[in-house]
Amino acid sequence: MTLVDDLKQLKIKALTAIEAQNADLEQLRIEFLGRKGDLTSLLKGMKDLDPSDRKIVGQVGNEVRTAITDLLAQRKAEVEQEKMNVRLAAEKIDVTLPGSQPIQGQPHVLQQIIDEIEEHFLGMGFQVIDDPIDSPEVETDEYNFERENLPKDHPARDMQDTFYITPEILMRTQTSPVQSRSLEKHDFSKGPLKMIAPGKVYRRDTDDATHSHQFHQVEGMVVGENITMADLRGTLLAIMQELFGEKHQIRLRPSYFPFTEPSVEVDVSWNPVTPSTKPEDIKWIEVLGAGMTHPNVLKMDGVDPEKYSAFAFGLGPDRFAMLKYGVENIRQFYLNDVRFLEQFNRKGE
């Protein structure tokens, strides 16, 4: 039975060789298991054996092959693992170094506030009017003033110093002329007119921390049958709670605008108001002007003030941004200092 012994010897030799450090596993596979390898050549002697011995030798031969194959596979896996470990160790980096960030720009803080106002009113079924035809920045005296119930010698014109281009053409001082331009085009058979008009306005003012010759307004107007001052109150409360937070309240004070009557100044509470807040603890800040559209304005725009009523309001995004973020100088909005602009990260909004 020397062949069996030879096989066992071969097994020991092979397993030892495979176990050895730095063994060339592919070389060893060829040496022991290859077509011309040791095992093959030993098993060639089988054909001269008795059938009964041949069966035993065959079994032993298979055992040896399996043992060598298994160990080869095991060792191969070990070596792969080791290689991977070496590679991983070599590839270790300082993950605390900064990442390479794709650059991302930010919308201007005033744009963010205008967008927020637009979203709110779009949700309430308003249109946004902001194109050059219906909301021009260079207006006529007629639309900017006369149609807003401010005839040429009206004392309230002093409230708004104006950049005139010619006696009839001017830089608009307010977004209110968009009211007239929208009303003229509105088809009331399709329901009430509900619109907002964001845009730039201009005043002949000396620039300082709180005055700017250019700033923004968002005009709002609703015209329909049975539009009431209670609706105005509800609309303003909703937008203020959108901008300042749900717990904030508004109050209305009498004011004067030639194009609305009654006219009110609207204050919002700087602090949240709960049922337990004492009235004297509420700090009110003035945020916008509003009112029921003056019948003369409706008439001039071809709307019957007996049949329709309307309210209008004007918000100042610049003032909101100053209040909301504590921006101390209105000029910051128009200088475009990158260090200023980049602070108003939209935070996923």
Next chain:
Amino acid sequence: MKTNLRWLNEYLDQKIDLAAQPVQNLAETLERTSVEVDSVGTLAGKQDGLVVAKVLSVEPHPDSDHMVITQVSIGQAEPIQIVTGAPNVAVNQLVILAQVGAHIIDRQSGELVEIKTVKLRGEESFGMLAALQEIGFDSKIAPNSLEEGIYVFDEQSGVKPGDNALEVLGMLDPVIDTDLTPNRSDMLSMIGAAYEFGAILKQKVTLPTFELKEESQSAANQLTVNVDEQLAPKYGLRIINNVQVQESPLWLQRRLWNAGIRPINNIVDITNYMMILYGQPLHAYDLDKLPAKQLDVRLAQNDEKLTLLDGQECQLRPQADIVIASAGQPLVLAGVMGGQLAEIDQNTHNLVLEGAIFDASHIRAAARRHTIHSEASGRFERGVDADNTFTVLDHAASMVADLAAAQVAQGRLIGSQVLQANPVVTITVARINQILGTDLSSAMVADIFDRLGLLYQLDGEEFTVNVPGRRPDLSIPADLIEEVARLYGYDNLPTATIEGPTTPGKLTIRQRGIRASRRLMESMGLNQAISYALTTPEKARLFANESEESLVALDYPMSSDRRVARQNLLAGLLDDISYNSARSVENVALYEQGRIFINHQVNQQPTEKEHLAGVLTGNLQHSSWQAAKNVKPVDFYDIKGIVTKYCQEIGLTDVTFQATDRHVAMHPGQTADIYVKDVYLGFVGQIHPQITQAKKLNPVFGFELDLEAVLTQREQEISYIPVSRYPQISRDLAILVDENISNQQIEHAIKVTAGPHLVHLNIFDLYQGDSLPTHKKSMAYQLTYQDRDATLVEEDINQDVERIIEQLKDQFQAEIR
């Protein structure tokens, strides 16, 4: 207007509580019901310890030639020694003493300081004798200048040593300073304020009374008057003889200075007092100074001048300014300011008092034209109660008789008296409720009208209101609705949501396109800028190819930097870069979306267009520390990449870039005009180095697009083509061409020549250098072929590429490498 509540109490049945807290509460209510309040307080402020003292003796100071030692009495046994430098101090004067421990407002710092015992050149002083300016009076309201010395009470004033000086000077009277909106001219008077406070406090108003005694001498014999009714619909005069011009009594003076008006003399003070009391400006002339015994109210004529009361010479605007003239000499710029010629002075003996209503628009124009906004012009512009003009004139005359020991001549001289009916306004309770969203009853509305002192007839639900002349702001139903709303209380209005058909609120395609444009710019790393639209003519035209005539120029600019409306956005962005660079922010990526303005015809609105522009300068930093991704200065291809990507994402196809040197402010070799098919969109390139060097900037790259053109050229439909199942085959093609041949020319030639299966063409290498012949460049393209319906045959592609090579050789003398 400074509304003195102690004075106001004379006209209210129940007096207002004048303690600090109730006054504060009243001011708060006023703000919620009527008008804004500027301030609430007293002239005294926090000052205290001021008493009336009698000067007992005045001795020279042994060690000073400008100070004296006085002993004064405050009604107690012991006199008090006071050292003073006042030049006017004299025995028996009644003066203001700030005692030791008193607090007064320091004139320079405005802070409250305590009076202490001091030694002045060795002499002790137990307090200080004060001028009004030293106890909180603005020199605009103090009757005397500070240099004249301490304040001395008039002997007739009735004050006694030991009286609280703050009180006798009226400095403890609570004053609410209201910031009146232009419609509330009624509140520019004490009577008007009384009606308003009365409405708030539910109190009746009692009007002041007076007795006028006329002498037998006739006014008509002394003067005639000739008035243009268009200019002055109401015009009346009173003649008062034998006046004694002197100081007004203390009670009158303190009412004036509490109202913010400086006492001058009894005549001027009475006219001012009447203006504050009734809101009716009056004017006084020295009858004996008139060039002729006739007054003419007319428009100014050519080359007329007038020296005003303040000494200014005023060139009158012919046929525009209203003047009151005598014998061809203008005396007064009517309703605005008086003149020196017939001014009242110490020697005035006979007086002409004028009460008139001047046309509001003329006055407004004159006040603006001459930039004189006086108490009088402010009132005439906004509207004066025409019902009362002659009553006020009479009241003033009776006061002059009293205070100037004078005689009022018989009869008013009436120059004009155009009777204008006051408006009658009808309104129903239903209409009020319809506008306010309330549920008020006619009794509640009636109560509010009663409180306002409005007379009305109530017929069922309909009110017919007779508006009094004192409320020129009430003329239509909406005016009455406002009165009801504010007195009912804005806080009592319900809060509702708009009823009726709901319309979907959505942005238009155009608006969505503009929003998308902004998002795209931001996603590519550009921060949104908002610059000033008004700029200089040079900057306005810098990147715009428009004529100078097309500029929209301000008629009367505020500063040389803001004179015209911009015609491009790039110049503004370039200013922004300069601003940042000056603050050591060198890496800037900004975009702006906004209007530009192009004028076509005088007196017409210009064309306004939305533009989109962007700038890059410095380094586009991807990593601050990794060498391989090194910090690299931006170049033309960075900005072009942004524009290309933007065009692609916004939905523009067939965008071409054409080299151009036509933009004077752009680098002639690094600028391209951008077209969609044959529609011009704008340009992209490097800002001309001359411009950036002058501003000491790194190279700046920018683009400016006509957003209107972009939005009309957008294709919003997506046409889907199924992804081919068949494999792609690529071929590389490297050619050597003359350096002047553009990539666009080559790509165009390849695309035109290639068969239908060329799906992608991409330049992947550009080389110019030593190994190549001079003025030659090597360009390498990858051509990708694919058939949607079948596997491509190598042979076909080879033939296609051959054809392309032939074409390139033919057209550009290209060598294949």
